[in-house]
Amino acid sequence: MTRDLFARHRAVLPDWLALYYEDPLEITHGEGRHVWDAAGNKYLDFFGGILTTMTAHALPEVTKAVAEQAGRIVHSSTLYLNRPMVELAERVAQLSGIPDARVFFTTSGTEANDTALLLATAYRRSNAILAMRNSYHGRSFSAVGITGNRGWSPTSLSPLQTLYVHGGVRTRGPYAHLDDRDFTDACVADLEDLLGHTRAPAALIAEPVQGVGGFTSPPDGLYAAFREVLHERGILCISDEVQTGWGRTGDHFWGWQAHGRNGPPDIVTFAKGIGNGMSIGGVVARAEIMNCLDANSISTFGGTQVTMAAGLANLNHLLEHDLQGNARRVGGLLIERLRAVAAQVPHVREVRGRGLMIGVELARPGTDEADPEAASTVLEEARAGGLLVGKGGGHSTSVLRVAPPLSLTVAEAEEGAAILERALRSI
Template identity: 55%
Template sequence: MSASLLQRHRAVMPSWLALNYAEPIEIVSGKGSRVTDAQGKGYLDFFTGILTNMIGYDVPEVREAVERQLATGVVHTSTSYLIGGQVELAEKIARLSGIPDAKVFFTNSGTEANEAALLLATYARRTDQVLAMRQSYHGRSFGAIGVTGNRAWTNVSYSPVHAHFLHGTDRHLPQFAGMSDAAYTEACVQDLRHVLATAAGGDVAALIAEPIQGVGGFTMPPDGLYAAYKEVLDEYGILLVSDEVQTAWGRTGQGFFGIENHGVTPDAMTFAKGLGNGFAVGGVVARAELMDALPAVGLSTFGGNPVSMAAANATLDYVLEHDLQANAAKQGDVIIGGLRAAAERLPAVRDVRGKGLMFAVELAGARAAAALMEACRERGLLVGKGGLYGNVVRMAPPLNLTDAEAAEGLAILTASLETLDAS
């Protein structure tokens, strides 16, 4: 760590901008699934810039696509002009989404994407009431904070939306202890009906939900819960928005989009992070009826810019051509299975959960999670943290992770857990 760089960072950056590790690191180079810090230490990266470097670092196909666009001299034009790469990417996403008659609007981030989806839903339904999930996170902006069900990430109590929070990812609570998936799903559905009958006055615009909660520590409902919810939502005309910022593009291994695990097609999906493999891109894909309904003129100055579109098209093509969804399922089975086997002899581990290359270890407390992160870093593995109580170490390696890298990461995690348990 450069002490002077850390001092400069603290002098000019907000105090709430958290840094990982007791001695924060600066990543200065990367190749494949590995990065190197400013001190020359190498790491296997299992957190990929918070699930953003989806196919690793310095990928030739992505780099060359970006270089070709830069060579034209056109870095930016705005949505006031036609952008071929933007149309091409929108066509691919619309086709892959499974949403009938889909249209796509590009933004710069997942936060912006969720704001756009909330706007579409509240305008269509003419109400500010929105359903969201407990423990959820949808971004740092004013509207997104309003549908975030995690107090640690919520700055203000007031919001442009009136949110009601549902069960579905909180099976650790005593009232749900010992329930089967079916019983828990039924209890959640009945609670949804009760919320609609009591707390929610009049019409509700939408339910916005992450198929797997990112900041929430990769908590997730039983498969099929959102299909059961949608049956109720459809009775009231309430829309379903799936926040796919962390679960899209085959990461779960089970479906190309996380909501597919529930056997239901939403009215809209938001996306960002991994699609650009490090370049800023986000967006919403929704039914044309929803997307075209807004009456005011709109644009996105930087959303869908030519450089990001070049990177995103190349990234998505790479994911599809190399069937990385299948690789996520394969490598995830190895790592999650290995972690669960190790957890049987490690009392500090409360839970191992995940799908594909999106998995987490829940520990006894926040201190244990911080200690595990440090132990992994010392052994050359980068991981992330999350969870409602800050006690979860979460991981999302590149989707093209190799057999050898999966085995290496699992070995480091196991060794780090063993050290933690012994301390």
């Protein structure tokens, strides 16, 4: 049955639409932190639909909210007042920390980042954008134009002039040998030098933890230091929280808060986890930035009633059950467990991350050379053992991405770590 579906997939869908596994997997249903495939096999899910199933599969509060709202009205567009959209916008604005915040909802993180770029370039009247090397911001034409990861950037054509800044990857590149303070100072000096050779950019866009890039991050405080340089020149700061938002990093509700000594960024984008699988993205910005557009605009599907009802129920559950605190506690245990395993597996170059956003980078033993074949082997072996994880990385897909729902239990963390240990030892 699955092979027939695979053949049909290949016959009608693009070749570049990637599938995991030599024998692709059809997931038919899920519950809690587990999913099942079409053959009835059960898996512990440590990837959550690319960090999207944030709280749990089939969370009763979310499924109930969706069903009840669908029984009333599914959609009306932004041309009409929409109570669930206003209510969720009020919550997001308050949680963002941005003063006099306005919220615009989209259907994805890609569209959210598109909107942020539109706002920043219109507000600043500049099409120059600073982005981080090894970054990923989406699949659209403009988002691809600011993506600093070659594996996810299929064209060099872009409506934007993009300049790439160093600092998103701590353990590779020309400053990797420096301590955290000197690393930060070197990256700031690089930014200042870059600004001396270009017309004033509209904004810097950065992921606090680079997702597709392999869960890499700079030392805490780097982006705060960047912002001091940028704000002196009136350049905006955009924090791409599509993967880091809502408490996934454990220590903070937003990823930018690890760099927050001078307050929130000018613009925050979000998506993925807030909908727990429903299509929600969005942008938060100060009113003067959000309201700078001088033409009409709507969103046909952004903020639709069903997705907003899901987002409200999901956010309420997240906050009421302190899933950020759970991510910090259980994620800390999981990271230490995986580091203990890594010390005994020569192919593991580094285990990094925070909260329930963990990267296991594989390299050929004794070198820094990425080993995507080893990552593929571990991905397959983990599946065979009943565990689903993801892949990523800027130096080919050699990083295992571990990002379970934030309700992960200690017992499930131990179970997943044991399966992943066996898979790593099989290389």
